[in-house]
Amino acid sequence: MAGNANGAVSAETQRAVEQFLYRQAEVLDERRWDDWLPLFTDDGLYWMPVSEDQDHGEGVPNIFYEDAFLMDMRIKRISHPRAHSQRPPNRMSHVVSNVVIDAEDPETGDIVARSRFHVSEYRNDEMRHFAGKYRHELARTDGGYRIRLQRVDLVNVEGPWEYVLQYWL
Template sequence: MTAITEKTLTDFVYAEARMLDEQRFDDWLKLFTDDGYYWMPLAHDQQDPVLHTSLLYEDTLLLRVRIERLHGQRTFSQQPKSRCHHLLQAPSIESSDPAKGEHVVRTAFHYTETRLDKQTLYAGWTTHHLVETDGALKIRLKRVDLVNCDAAFGNIQLFM
């Protein structure tokens, strides 16, 4: 793999959001390391997803189960299917250690999820903890911090 540049990291974040908007969930899941997690904290500045309740804290197995449910023909809550759109601010590189192949990228976003007549807007920040693995960037942790993380939510069907 060639040297990781700021453009490589920001392009990765944009491509990941596009995969989700296009509902290419199987491709999206391949972006995660085997020990990767998708985390949505329940409290501002929450540091521990294990000892404190989170909105979501899913390993790749749980992500696979959700994706299979979204693909399912008998998932009546997804007929018609939900759709989403990410509007991203320019990502910023929070840290980068090329020697270790570890990078942290933070991106502010507005995310819209819609199904039938209902449209829900979320706003927050995503922090990608990326690692270089087998010549490619992979997500070890995707943390999604919502501005109103402590609000009462309905079902969040897709992935932010």
């Protein structure tokens, strides 16, 4: 993608991308599942690789590698009345920051943005903490930005997991 590698995007673009990231985090924090899939393009992917060195997710192990069908399956599962691990449900609180726009396509307005996150998750009297970085490839559409690819690199990606992740960070 051609673009302004020096981050010389307009203040409006910077602000619009940041607002998009914050609103995506809010969808997770508020468990607004009806609003999750529309954040992605029809062929959009949510990807959490097993290592920072990984440059693709196809045909290799991943922590998350989900298209619309799999994300929909996950939503259907956690919304099912007998999803036992949702008794009680978990809650998350995201802080997203350090938003850097790596590229803006001058013709399409598509964006590549990096950011950092800290997520606190509460479930069953326990808090867990997750930290890492996002890389968003965003398509600019008439309805605003939509995610083509969200890459999530956890800082402790190879560490042992206390329990599992029931949905996306």
